[in-house]
Amino acid sequence: MTGSTGSTPSPSPSRRNRRRTVTAAAILTAAAVTAAFALTLDGSDDREEKAGEPAAVTGSAAPAPADESLLALARRDASDPLAVGRADAPVVLIEYSDFQCPFCGRFARTTKPELLRSYVDKGILRIEWRNFPIFGEESEQAALAGWAAGRQKKFWEFHDVAYGKPRERNSGAFDAENLIAMAREAGVADIERFQADMASDRARSAVRADQEEGYNLGVTSTPAFLVNGKPILGAQPTATFEDAVETAADTAEAAGR
Template identity: 80%
Template sequence: MTASTLSSSRRARRRTLAAVAVLAAAAVTGTFALTLDGSGNRDGAAGASAAVTESARPAPADESLLALARRDPSDALAVGRADAPVVMIEYSDFQCPFCGRFARETKPELLRSYVDEGVLRIEWRNFPVFGEESEQAALAGWAAGQQKRFWEFHDVVYGETRERNAGEFSAENLIAMAREAGITDLERFRADLASEEARDALRADREEGYVLGVASTPAFLVNGRPILGAQPTATFEEAVEAAAETAGR
């Protein structure tokens, strides 16, 4: 693909995302309407507020938000059938403690009850909000995905509580995490982590979140319906079941 073709493709994607943002704003009231005012308050808002969760009763999904689901069978940062009736898009930061809570407490239940049953697909979007170490972790996650080990890397990172912006995601530690995640070609991992392709993928994810108004993590779209924060597992179960019912499952 030529440089001009790549540039045209990126411009087209930006125009599409801008159009989606306008339609989404008209169709979904208060989607991801938190304001970041500093790292301390950011955590409290992300975890405690989630008052933007839509009602769980079945309702027609907004087509512009549904269109954000990539449904790419080769997407290493997704799990579940590409044709699953429900897609949950997750915007997360590897340094976000509430993202870690969701990963440890809720995601295993969703995998067991819905992903394994073919009802749900989860698509990860890198949305680093806590600075350079968050960005490095996001790039490392993408690099892990190039060797089909993204979710193993995800589980290693979230397997323990890590101090934010304290060197946890240094180059040395990222290599150690990659090794623990079962990545065997560490030279390729280093090269992928430092690649422009990784940065392009990160920019695309972050741009998608920004145009939707995502300002804090974790944030989710379940067939186009917003959920903000590490809500109780039951909140996600109700949203998935409502979306499946609307989809005719």
């Protein structure tokens, strides 16, 4: 909206949003470039990536300062079923993940339980999930299923079942029948409602909004994380996340947040 005749026009909301997006993307892009120079592939058996697929990154997080526009991405909605931890926790970890991503699965099985015990349960950390399906139709359907499970407050139970073991991508492991079986195992009580929610426009809009948020930041592979606005890219060791959370907590305390 412009001001009256003769006054200096103020930036429109869309321009401000674009400026924030450019700033955020620049920070993440810089982090990706820094990480690329020190890229070390994980030595485990399941690290055989094809061209264009995400690699596991080890070592310390890329040094990038937190930015207010990135801090503002934390939704801090106490009723969000795709989040765990106090809404007013001093540290928020935002996770962009795909249920078919093997490195996301490794994070879910090894690092996340440690973060829950050491930080979430103590009120220091909140984890907010963002659906970022990148491996095709089964990834899309799994994201919709997770959102639908969340409508019955069973997202994290579904998350744990889906990531409970390595699954071959696009092999039918996340077809309709298996997703229903996962929902049942997760304790989703009303399967008819689950299927209806999964097929709803609201589910697709929610998944699309998460994807667009990630793409606007420059996320191109999974997993990708923000810890109080500081990016961590790839499958980092648990210690990297612990260091990031503790540093963010100290910074938040010093800032009086």
